[in-house]
Amino acid sequence: MSDYSGRFAPTPSGPLHFGSLVAALASFLDARRAGGKWLLRIEDIDPPRCPDGASDxxxxxxxxxxxxxxxxxxxxxxxxxxxIDALERLKTLGLAYPCSCSRRQWRDHPVYPGWCRHGISEPGKPAAWRLRSDLGLRPVVWRDRLFGEQRFDPAALGDVVLKRKDELWAYQLAVVVDDADQGISDVVRGFDLLDNTPWQRQLQHALGYPEPRYLHLPLILGPDGQKLSKQNLAPALPEEEQAVRPLLHAALTALDQAPPEGLSTAPVAEQLQWGITHWDIARLRAEAHRQTNATIP
Known part of the structure; x- marks a missing residue:
């Protein structure tokens, strides 16, 4: 087995949909083609969004x-x-600060203006913890495996929340800590997360973590042009073999792998073996969005 370690990390806010399948399949094929590991992490740090049974x-x-x-x-x-350990380290480095501001207070600004950077605005009120994006690694530059060189100034994106006022952990800190703890070498995910990468690179740099390679995939849109998401009530993936086969073929097609038409009725294992053998990211078109006409039974 190679040093490649990939992962799929869904939030259990509902069942997977076709867009989820495309992301999961790409990360799976990329790992298997490299002879590496493919890990599964359930990102359930926001219990109010995670109904009972969704993970199962x-x-x-x-x-x-x-x-x-x-x-x-x-x-x-x-x-x-x-x-907790990661946040304490960031505090010691002067890169994390408490913030009492509400979104309503800064709604007229494109990003949070950093009002609490030099002292909390309203002591005694509940406070979130934010990242000092102006003090960390700047600019952040990396080469995406599909979209090429990316360059961002995280300060222009604002000071992202690391821990919420309700004491729940925020995505940016949790995903960076978990990827480091699991030794993730390669992250394959949707284009909608590309502009999260600058904050994550800042955190990796500050905490002394390795920096994974990134492959951001075209975001899958439904026939109506809307992003396939749980919020948009995208249909749940089926679990019956006969319904799964054509959808797996459609996902390979959405990833520009050009599977043979006859493969659409082949057993799942056969389709996946074809996908692993033929996986080639050079086939992927560098598009931010990709519309699908896949029919969910």
């Missing part, structure tokens, strides 16, 4: 599509101590 549904859906992960499933709710 996701696991069944992945298994129905033959996307079998290596090792045990990891759960973000078990990682509190690691997040």
């Amino acid at each position: 549904t996701i696991l069944r859906q992945l298994e129905a599509f033959g996307l079998h992960w290596d090792g045990p499933v990891t759960w973000q709710h078990d990682h509190d101590d690691a997040y």
Whole structure:
């Protein structure tokens, strides 16, 4: 097995949809083609958004599509101590500060203006913890495997929240800590997360973590031109073999891998083996969005 270590990290706010399948399949194929590991992490740090049973549904859906992960499933709710340690280190470095401001207060600004950087505006009120994006690594430059060189000034994106006022951990800190703890070498995910990468690179640099390679995929839109998402009520993936086969073929097609038409009725294992053998990111078109006409039974 190679040093490649990839992951799929869904939020269990509902069942997986076709856009989720495309992201999961790409990360799976990329890992398997490299002879590496493919890990599964359930990002459940926001309990109000995670209904009972959603995680179990996701696991069944992945298994129905033959996307079998290596090792045990990891759960973000078990990682509190690691997040605490990372935030304390950022505080010591002067890169994290408490912020009492509400979104309503800065609604007329494109990003949070940093009002609490030099002292909390309203002591005694609940406070979030934010990243001093103006003091960290700047600019952030990396080469995306599909979209090429990327260059951002994180300060122009604002001081992202690391821990929320309600004491829940925020995505940016948790994902960076977890990727480092799991030894993730390659992150394959949707284009909608590309502009999150500058903050994550800042955190990796500040905490002394390795920097994974990134491959951002075209975002899948439905036939109506809207992003496929749980919020937009995208249909859930089926779990029955006969319904799974054509959707797996459609996902390979959405990834520009040009699977043979006859493969659409082949068993899941056969389609995946074809996908692993022929996986080639050079086929992928560098588009921010990709519309699909895949029909979900």
